[in-house]
Amino acid sequence: MRRRKIEELFFKLLMVLATIIVSGSFFLIVGTIFFKGVPYMNLDMITKTPGGGFYIGKEGGILNAIIGSFYVAGGATVLGLLISIPVAIFINMYMDGKTFLVGTLRMAFDVLFGIPSIVYGAFGFLIMIYFGIRASLLGGIIAVTLLVIPILVRTLDEVIRTVPLELRDATLSLGSTRWEMAKVVLRQIRPGIFTAILLSFGRAIGDVASVLFTAGFSDNIPTSLHEPAATLPLAIFFQLSSPVEEVQGRGYASALILTIIVLIITVLSEILIKKLSKHKL
Amino acid sequence: MLVFTLASVSLLLVIGIGLYYKSIPLLHRLSLTELLTSSIWKPLKGLFGFFPFIMGTLWVTGIAIIIALPLCLFAALYIVEYAPTRVRRILSPFVNLLSGIPPVIFGVWGVLFIIPFIQKYVAPHFVEFSTGYSVLAGGIVLAVMIFPLIVSIISEVLRTIPQELKDASLSLGATKWETIKHVVLRKALPGIIAAAVLAISRAFGETIAVLMVCGNNAVVPHSVFDPGYPLPALIANNYGEMLSIPLYDSALMFAALLLFIIILLFNIISRVILTRLERRLAA
Numbered sequence: 001m002r003r004r005k006i007e008e009l010f011f012k013l014l015m016v017l018a019t020i021i022v023s024g025s026f027f028l029i030v031g032t033i034f035f036k037g038v039p040y041m042n043l044d045m046i047t048k049t050p051g052g053g054f055y056i057g058k059e060g061g062i063l064n065a066i067i068g069s070f071y072v073a074g075g076a077t078v079l080g081l082l083i084s085i086p087v088a089i090f091i092n093m094y095m096d097g098k099t100f101l102v103g104t105l106r107m108a109f110d111v112l113f114g115i116p117s118i119v120y121g122a123f124g125f126l127i128m129i130y131f132g133i134r135a136s137l138l139g140g141i142i143a144v145t146l147l148v149i150p151i152l153v154r155t156l157d158e159v160i161r162t163v164p165l166e167l168r169d170a171t172l173s174l175g176s177t178r179w180e181m182a183k184v185v186l187r188q189i190r191p192g193i194f195t196a197i198l199l200s201f202g203r204a205i206g207d208v209a210s211v212l213f214t215a216g217f218s219d220n221i222p223t224s225l226h227e228p229a230a231t232l233p234l235a236i237f238f239q240l241s242s243p244v245e246e247v248q249g250r251g252y253a254s255a256l257i258l259t260i261i262v263l264i265i266t267v268l269s270e271i272l273i274k275k276l277s278k279h280k281l
Numbered sequence: 282m283l284v285f286t287l288a289s290v291s292l293l294l295v296i297g298i299g300l301y302y303k304s305i306p307l308l309h310r311l312s313l314t315e316l317l318t319s320s321i322w323k324p325l326k327g328l329f330g331f332f333p334f335i336m337g338t339l340w341v342t343g344i345a346i347i348i349a350l351p352l353c354l355f356a357a358l359y360i361v362e363y364a365p366t367r368v369r370r371i372l373s374p375f376v377n378l379l380s381g382i383p384p385v386i387f388g389v390w391g392v393l394f395i396i397p398f399i400q401k402y403v404a405p406h407f408v409e410f411s412t413g414y415s416v417l418a419g420g421i422v423l424a425v426m427i428f429p430l431i432v433s434i435i436s437e438v439l440r441t442i443p444q445e446l447k448d449a450s451l452s453l454g455a456t457k458w459e460t461i462k463h464v465v466l467r468k469a470l471p472g473i474i475a476a477a478v479l480a481i482s483r484a485f486g487e488t489i490a491v492l493m494v495c496g497n498n499a500v501v502p503h504s505v506f507d508p509g510y511p512l513p514a515l516i517a518n519n520y521g522e523m524l525s526i527p528l529y530d531s532a533l534m535f536a537a538l539l540l541f542i543i544i545l546l547f548n549i550i551s552r553v554i555l556t557r558l559e560r561r562l563a564a
Contacts (some may be wrong), residue, residue, distance in 0.1 A: 008458040011355075015363060018355035022432060023375040025425045029382060036393055042290040083285050090282035107552050108290045114479065114548040115296070115541065116486020118513045122537040123296045124305060127522070149289050206383020209488040209513065213520050221308045237489060240389065255389045258383065266381035270374055 011261065030259060037256025038149075040249035047078040050219050062254050065235035067221045071137055072211060072231055073204035076144035077152075077197055082144075084152035084196075089182045091153075092160045093168070106157065113150035118148045118209035123211040137222045137229040140215025146209050148200040155199055159192030160185060189273055198269035202262055232258045293545070300541060303534035310528065321501045329532045331539070336501045337509035337511070339414065341491055342484045344505060345421025345427060348478055352424075358461060360432070361439040380429035388493035391422040397493060399506075401539035409505050414496035417505040422490050427480040434479065434555070438472030439465065441562045475554035482547035486540055488513035513535050 095102050124143025133139050163185050171181040186193075205211035208231075216228025217238070232254060239251030298476060307316070313327060319330025359368055362378050400413030442465055450460040466473075495506025523530040 004456055004459070008456045011458045012359075012363065015355040018352045019359045019364075019372065021352055022356040022428050023372055024380075025428060026375045026379040026382075028394070029379075029386065029425070032390050032394045033386060078325050083289060085284045086282040088291055089287045094282065103556070105286070107549075107556065108293060110552050111545060112289075114482055115293075115544060116488065117542050117546075118484075118488040118512065118516055119296065119300075119537050120487060122516060122534060123299055126299045126534070145291065147289060149292075153289070169356060172367035202381055205386065206381075206384075209517055212517055233380055233383055233489070236389060237387050237493070239437045240392065240493070243349075252389070252393075255386055259386055262381055262386075263378065266378050270377060 033255050033259050038253040040253040045253050062235050064221050065232045068229035069205050069232040072144055073201050074138045075141040076148050076204045077200045079145045079150040080152045084149055084156055088154050088156035088160055093178055093182055109150050109153045115145055117207050121210040121213050135216030135228050136226045138225040140211045143210045143214040144204045148204050151200050152196050155196035159189045163188050195269050195272045198265050202265040206262055246252040300534050300538040302530055305536050307528055307531035307535050315414055324526050334501045334510055334512045335517050338414040338510050338511040340502050341419040341511050342481055343422035345484045346481055348424035349427050349431055357435035359431050361436050376429045376432050384490045387426050388490035389421050391494035395421050396423045404506050411506040411547045415506045415507055416502050416509040419491045419495040420492055425483045427483055431476050433482045434476035438469050442468045448449040472556050472558050475551040478547050482544045486544055488517050512540055
């Protein structure tokens with residue numbers, strides 16, 4: 001009996017330890033970034049573009065990359081939504097009874113979700129060569145849109161499935177068309193759409209591999225779709241590989257800025273999800 | 282709507298075909314076995330051996346999964362089976378927050394924390410000298426990156442195990458751990474495998490974080506302290522030169538195709554297992 005009790009205790013301790021390591025790693029990462037980034041933080045970082053080139057210049061900030069990232073992530077999320085909302089509606093409301101087909105479609109999006117961003121980046125690059133687009137804001141938005149479509153479709157699909165079937169049946173039985181029913185459902189899931197937007201935006205703003213080939217890099221704030229655009233993760237990566245200490249420091253501060261942006265987005269979406277499940281019928 | 286649906290789903294096919302189409306020139310020049318087994322990587326001479334990169338990927342992914350799977354399994358068991366509701370409510374947001382952190386931040390953390398740690402405290406015990414930039418560093422960073430994925434999938438799988446089964450075991454006098462060992466884990470095994478496969482495929486494709494800590498040396502690693510050069514890092518590091526050297530672009534697209542096919546297969550396998558589990562629960 002004693003041996004069994006000891007075994008129980010031993011494994012319970014092991015589990016607690018594993019849990020501490022897994023959830024503690026979050027603090028370790030954010031802690032390291034804050035610790036290294038805060039000393040280099042200043043107002044110039046977020047209000048000025050780099051002076052004297054991003055790689056060796058010791059002056060200025062990374063406003064170009066912040067704006068560029070918001071353009072790319074925002075553009076991709078908007079484009080992605082325009083495609084994903086119809087897809088999610090189609091899967092859920094126009095394919096009654098075709099269970100196998102719906103299952104296959106859902107799996108296809110799950111698989112697409114698992115494709116790494118470097119493959120989307122390479123594929124986006126192929127598209128750009130094919131259409132003769134140079135590395136630009138437009139190219140970046142196209143590649144990132146491909147990346148976020150599976151995220152948006154999966155999230156929207158899950159949210160639509162939480163809408164009670166009775167509601168849909170009630171709308172239909174009143175003589176409305178399927179499209180009118182879709183509009184009713186869309187109104188129901190509005191908070192869910194915001195969650196999807198936040199998730200997609202968070203993923204888009206942090207991703208490097210997809211914009212590496214496609215968005216290019218520039219020290220200026222892009223003024224048109226055809227200009228190359230700097231992005232925040234790429235700026236961090238480049239600055240870190242610079243031999244100049246000040247530039248490396250700016251890289252740490254940039255990492256801090258990106259971490260803060262992403263944390264805000266994640267916390268907001270957590271709150272939204274909580275609210276969503278509270279109001280579930 | 283039909284058009285959008287078909288278009289976005291066919292993306293899977295189009296990506297595969299596009300990458301294959303671009304790799305044809307390379308496949309014409311060199312046979313597939315030569316490409317996959319040769320260790321000589323000299324693009325300027327037209328020699329493209331992918332073996333070091335494939336091994337680099339396998340080392341990094343292997344180390345990551347060896348570290349992450351046991352830790353995450355135990356953590357998920359604690360969260361689902363032991364933790365009081367209050368603790369669970371505090372813990373679960375952190376897993377989500379971790380999954381929201383961008384890859385490049387993991388890379389920066391790797392450079393600032395893991396690399397010096399390995400260089401100063403770990404490597405000196407085993408080898409004479411290491412810069413810290415090694416497959417071990419890549420494996421550790423990747424392991425932390427796949428924590429949230431594994432924990433959330435295994436937790437979900439654990440929740441599908443009927444309470445009656447556990448009650449039956451407990452009422453026969455088994456301790457909680459014995460119940461977990463003999464009932465819960467056995468029932469959850471397919472789900473745990475699915476989680477591992479999904480995590481492996483995720484780790485396979487991870488680019489920037491690994492690139493920053495792995496050392497990027499095109500030789501086959503022989504120990505965990507050797508630098509490695511995984512496939513995604515190869516693609517990301519060389520896109521700049523790829524249009525100026527003949528066949529180089531084709532070689533990089535072939536690398537992307539390799540990644541795509543492996544990850545596609547792994548994803549399909551794990552999704553099929555998980556969907557089956559879900560269906561069994563619904564029934």
